[in-house]
Structures are given as structure tokens and as C-alpha cells.
Amino acid sequence: MRKKIEECNTGIAGLGLMGGAVARALREKCDVPQDRLFACDRDSKTLNTARQEGLICKGFDASGAGEMLALCDIVFLCLNPSAALRFLEQWKDSFKSGCLVTDVAGTKESIAAAAQKLCEYRKSDNIDFIPGHPMAGAEKSGFENSRLCNFSGKNYILTPISHNKTENTEFLKNIIRSMGFSRVTEVSPAEHDRKIAFTSQLCHVIAAALIDCESDVKITRFGGGSFEDLTRIAMLNAPMWTELFIENRISLFERIAQFEKSLDELKALIGGSEFAKLEEKLAIIRDRRMEMSAD
Amino acid sequence: MRKKIEECNTGIAGLGLMGGAVARALREKCDVPQDRLFACDRDSKTLNTARQEGLICKGFDASGAGEMLALCDIVFLCLNPSAALRFLEQWKDSFKSGCLVTDVAGTKESIAAAAQKLCEYRKSDNIDFIPGHPMAGAEKSGFENSRLCNFSGKNYILTPISHNKTENTEFLKNIIRSMGFSRVTEVSPAEHDRKIAFTSQLCHVIAAALIDCESDVKITRFGGGSFEDLTRIAMLNAPMWTELFIENRISLFERIAQFEKSLDELKALIGGSEFAKLEEKLAIIRDRRMEMSAD
Numbered sequence: 001m002r003k004k005i006e007e008c009n010t011g012i013a014g015l016g017l018m019g020g021a022v023a024r025a026l027r028e029k030c031d032v033p034q035d036r037l038f039a040c041d042r043d044s045k046t047l048n049t050a051r052q053e054g055l056i057c058k059g060f061d062a063s064g065a066g067e068m069l070a071l072c073d074i075v076f077l078c079l080n081p082s083a084a085l086r087f088l089e090q091w092k093d094s095f096k097s098g099c100l101v102t103d104v105a106g107t108k109e110s111i112a113a114a115a116q117k118l119c120e121y122r123k124s125d126n127i128d129f130i131p132g133h134p135m136a137g138a139e140k141s142g143f144e145n146s147r148l149c150n151f152s153g154k155n156y157i158l159t160p161i162s163h164n165k166t167e168n169t170e171f172l173k174n175i176i177r178s179m180g181f182s183r184v185t186e187v188s189p190a191e192h193d194r195k196i197a198f199t200s201q202l203c204h205v206i207a208a209a210l211i212d213c214e215s216d217v218k219i220t221r222f223g224g225g226s227f228e229d230l231t232r233i234a235m236l237n238a239p240m241w242t243e244l245f246i247e248n249r250i251s252l253f254e255r256i257a258q259f260e261k262s263l264d265e266l267k268a269l270i271g272g273s274e275f276a277k278l279e280e281k282l283a284i285i286r287d288r289r290m291e292m293s294a295d
Numbered sequence: 296m297r298k299k300i301e302e303c304n305t306g307i308a309g310l311g312l313m314g315g316a317v318a319r320a321l322r323e324k325c326d327v328p329q330d331r332l333f334a335c336d337r338d339s340k341t342l343n344t345a346r347q348e349g350l351i352c353k354g355f356d357a358s359g360a361g362e363m364l365a366l367c368d369i370v371f372l373c374l375n376p377s378a379a380l381r382f383l384e385q386w387k388d389s390f391k392s393g394c395l396v397t398d399v400a401g402t403k404e405s406i407a408a409a410a411q412k413l414c415e416y417r418k419s420d421n422i423d424f425i426p427g428h429p430m431a432g433a434e435k436s437g438f439e440n441s442r443l444c445n446f447s448g449k450n451y452i453l454t455p456i457s458h459n460k461t462e463n464t465e466f467l468k469n470i471i472r473s474m475g476f477s478r479v480t481e482v483s484p485a486e487h488d489r490k491i492a493f494t495s496q497l498c499h500v501i502a503a504a505l506i507d508c509e510s511d512v513k514i515t516r517f518g519g520g521s522f523e524d525l526t527r528i529a530m531l532n533a534p535m536w537t538e539l540f541i542e543n544r545i546s547l548f549e550r551i552a553q554f555e556k557s558l559d560e561l562k563a564l565i566g567g568s569e570f571a572k573l574e575e576k577l578a579i580i581r582d583r584r585m586e587m588s589a590d
Contacts, residue, residue, distance in 0.1 A: 135518065155518060203524075206558070209554055209557040210501070210557075213554050219587065224494070230501065255508075256558070256562060262507035262508040266500055288506050288529075289526055
């Protein structure tokens with residue numbers, strides 16, 4: 001039987017936007033005391049700020065990650081996908097026996113494979129790694145903007161691997177709900193990546209393309225909210241989204257192709273002045289979107 | 296010299312989402328008394344509700360529009376583009392001498408031509424028609440949702456025609472600012488239609504295509520806000536957007552082509568695993584979008 005989260009030492013690897021938001025939620029929503037919360041980050045200023053704000057008791061620089069891991073019963077990897085993979089390879093011997101690890105990366109197949117590998121490598125130490133994805137980002141990045149991530153009412157996806165123990169998954173789900181998320185969905189890593197290619201990556205590619213094709217920054221004088229809503233996420237974390245787009249490109253390209261097909265169908269109706277057919281199609285689309293809101 | 300708006304009889308033709316919102320703003324923000332506000336609509340229930348809510352003093356059915364127009368110093372045409380054109384043709388003789396007319400349609404070239412025609416036809420009666428476009432819609436339609444249109448801080452576009460008198464344009468701009476809009480921009484009808492094809496119609500086509508290409512309404516379980524933000528406007532007023540898309544299809548198709556070109560460029564970088572070039576492009580896009588927010 002695991003201790004309660006507030007009795008565990010918890011470590012956060014990477015104190016950026018999401019790492020900072022997780023730290024805040026653990027402190028403010030899960031009642032984790034400051035002296036139970038640790039973080040490692042390459043930026044010592046961020047670590048100092050987090051300590052001064054009462055979030056963490058001790059910060060470790062990149063080379064001190066092993067020292068932090070030796071203390072922690074729970075570890076949140078809050079790194080870009082490639083950095084998370086490198087971290088796991090570099091520090092695989094440093095995780096504490098019985099440690100529960102999770103991550104927040106926006107693509108899951110490669111991290112799930114690495115999680116499975118770590119669990120097998122450290123099987124005798126009873127280490128468990130449950131890959132996850134909190135669906136609660138923000139347009140800005142970095143620890144200094146971590147208050148912008150609002151977890152309340154948001155979705156959290158877990159992509160358990162065969163190694164995961166039910167008690168650990170239940171334990172993590174309780175933490176997630178305590179942090180404020182309203183729905184925890186479990187799917188396979190592959191299913192996650194296919195779904196997210198649509199709801200997240202396709203949307204970011206579209207927003208980016210919309211901004212790319214208009215160089216007049218004063219165009220917003222002709223905006224009524226639609227353009228602003230569709231392009232807010234174009235204020236993206238460029239290195240992270242570069243990784244997410246390229247890593248999940250097979251699923252993403254399938255989704256782009258589906259989107260282009262739908263766009264072509266609408267173009268055909270508009271170009272052909274097909275008033276009745278276009279109105280019928282738009283009514284179906286409106287009803288479907290309203291049904292989505294109700295779910 | 297015109298009377299103050301609160302001393303004018305004002306008529307609203309079409310008490311739907313925007314007509315209702317204009318009526319509320321005139322009553323609540325511009326201090327227009329109930330006994331100065333009139334409306335005509337094909338739906339008698341809507342007219343009764345608006346009267347009971349204290350918005351208007353008298354409602355006229357579609358056949359009574361002429362009776363209303365005979366009373367009104369100011370008229371807001373709050374109809375779909377095609378209905379506005381039919382209304383102008385049918386009631387061109389009924390506008391009161393000296394009347395100031397404006398409209399709210401989302402495309403402006405055809406209505407501006409009709410406005411010019413009306414002004415010339417009723418020149419001796421000193422009628423002026425200034426075409427306009429309040430950039431403040433909502434995902435829902437109809438009078439019953441008119442409270443969802445929030446004018447505060449929004450853009451309003453005017454597309455004056457050669458006939459318009461400066462004093463009338465200034466008078467209308469004062470009303471618009473009193474209603475809560477923060478920025479009134481004047482451009483030609485053609486320029487309006489080119490700009491709006493991008494900020495409004497392209498965005499609605501994209502949102503519609505996104506919903507069209509995914510039939511699983513439970514996909515929102517994998518949403519983190521991006522998908523919801525990009526598709527909220529897919530809950531569109533199907534008859535109105537059918538007209539707007541088809542009427543402005545030439546500008547819209549140019550914008551779709553530009554968007555597709557940008558999408559293709561992003562696809563090439565993603566498909567070719569061009570990490571450095573993609574990150575560089577996304578950073579430029581992010582900066583441009585941030586500059587747009589600052590305008």
C-alpha cells in the first residue's frame with residue numbers, strides 16, 4: 001500500500017510551463033508540503049524562484065538529477081519528448097526503489113516504449129512508469145507563465161503499459177483528480193497519438209499556417225473573435241511543437257489529409273454556388289459540434 | 296444638425312441575434328427610451344418578447360415594415376445579405392425623409408451597391424445609407440441568444456460609399472462607440488470583403504472542415520482547449536454562412552489558396568524531419584501572432 005501523496009517525496013524534472021503548473025497544483029490542491037517537493041532544472045534562477053515562492057524545498061541542476069531521484073517516491077518528467085528520453089537513458093540507475101514515474105509529453109509511443117524498457121531494467125526495484133498527458137497547456141511557455149495552466153475541468157490522458165500495476169494507476173489517477181482535472185481517460189499510446197494528432201497537432205498546424213499566410217499584423221483590426229480564437233495557439237513553444245509535429249508525423253499527415261478532403265468538399269459547394277447543399281452540410285456540422293459540446 | 300440618438304425614432308429590421316443585440320445596446324448603453332425603439336420581424340413571438348422585455352415599444356410584422364420605416368429617423372438593417380437586398384428593393388419608397396440607414400451584413404460589396412442605389416433614388420429626400428459590419432457575433436443564433444453578443448472592446452467596420460455625408464458618418468460612429476465597440480475602421484467595401492475573407496470566412500470554413508472530418512463526437516475527451524477554440528465557430532448559422540461564403544467566394548478562394556500554400560510548406564518541413572527549419576519557421580509565426588495581440 002502506497003503512502004498518501006502528501007507523505008511522499010515528489011520530484012519534478014523540468015520546471016517549465018507544465019512542471020511549474022504541476023508543482024503549483026501539488027502544493028495548492030494536493031496539500032503536498034514544501035519540504036516534500038523537489039525539482040531539477042537547467043536554469044538555477046527558476047529553481048531559486050520556485051523555492052522562494054514556497055513551491056519546492058530544494059532545487060537540483062541538470063547534473064544533480066540523480067541526487068534528486070534518489071530521494072523521490074514519485075517523479076513527474078516535465079520535459080520535451082526528446083529531453084525526456086535522454087533523461088531516462090542518463091538516469092535510469094538513479095530512480096529510487098519503488099518509485100512511481102510519470103511524464104507529460106504530448107506524444108506517447110516513444111516515451112511508452114522507454115517506460116516499458118525502464119520498468120523491465122529496474123524490475124527487481126519495483127519501479128513503475130505510467131505515461132501521461134495533461135491536456136492543459138497555455139500559449140506561453142516557461143515557469144514564469146505556469147500560473148496560466150488551469151487544470152480545472154480539463155482532460156488528462158493516461159497511456160498505461162503492460163508493466164503498470166493497477167494500484168499505481170489508481171494512485172496516480174487520484175493525484176490527477178486532486179490536481180483539478182475532471183476526466184482521466186486511459187488509452188493505448190498508439191491510440192493517444194492518433195487522437196491527439198487531430199485534437200492537438202492538426203489544430204496547431206492549422207493555426208500556424210493561418211498566421212504564416214498573412215503578414216499584416218494589423219489584420220486583427222478586422223477580427224471579431226474567430227481569427228483570434230483560431231490562432232491563439234500559434235503562440236506556440238517552437239522547439240516543443242517541432243518535436244511533437246515531427247515525432248507524430250504519420251498520424252498527423254493522415255489527419256491533415258482528412259482535413260484537406262473536407263476542405264475540398266466545402267470548396268466545391270462554395271465554388272459551385274450550391275446554396276441548398278452547402279446549407280445542409282453546414283447544418284450537419286453545426287449539430288455535430290453542438291453534440292461535442294454536450295459530451 | 297441631427298438630433299441626439301435618444302431623441303430619434305430608431306427602427307430595427309430583423310430582430311435576430313444581431314438585431315436583438317443592437318436593440319439591447321441602444322436601450323442599455325445609448326439611453327434610447329423604449330418609446331423611441333421599433334422593430335420589424337417575421338416572427339411575432341420575438342416581437343412580443345422584445346416588447347415585454349422593455350426593448351421596443353412596437354413591433355411590426357414583415358408586411359408592416361413600411362409602416363415602421365415611415366416613423367424612423369435611423370434604421371438598422373439586421374438581416375442576412377440576401378434578405379437585406381430584398382428588403383431595400385421592396386421598401387425603397389418607405390424610408391422617411393432624412394433617414395440614416397445602416398446594416399450589419401458580413402459581406403459589403405453588394406449591399407454597398409444597393410446603398411448607393413437607394414441614396415441616388417431617394418436623393419431629394421436626403422436619405423443616407425452607410426454600410427457597416429459589427430465584428431461581434433456569437434456561436435448561437437436568434438433573438439433568444441442576443442445577450443451572447445458582447446460589443447465591449449470589439450471592432451466595427453464601416454464601408455462608406457461616395458454618397459455618405461461626413462456628419463452622418465460621424466453621427467453613426469458616435470452611436471457605435473456608445474454601444475461599446477472600441478474601434479471603428481473605415482475601408483472600402485471591396486477592401487472589407489478581402490480582409491473579412493481571411494479573418495472571418497476562412498476561419499469559419501476551416502472550423503467547419505475540422506468538424507466535418509471527424510465523426511466521433513466523443514473526440515473532445517482528447518481535447519485540451521485548442522480543438523474547442525478552433526471549432527467553436529463551427530456552431531454557425533447555416534443559412535447566413537452559406538450566403539456569406541458563396542457571395543464572397545472569389546476573395547475567400549484566394550485566402551484558402553494562401554492558407555493551403557502555408558499548410559503545404561509546413562507539411563514539407565514536418566515530412567522531411569527538418570527540425571531546425573521548422574523550429575525557425577514556428578518561432579517566426581509565434582512572434583508574428585504575439586505582435587498581432589499587441590496591436
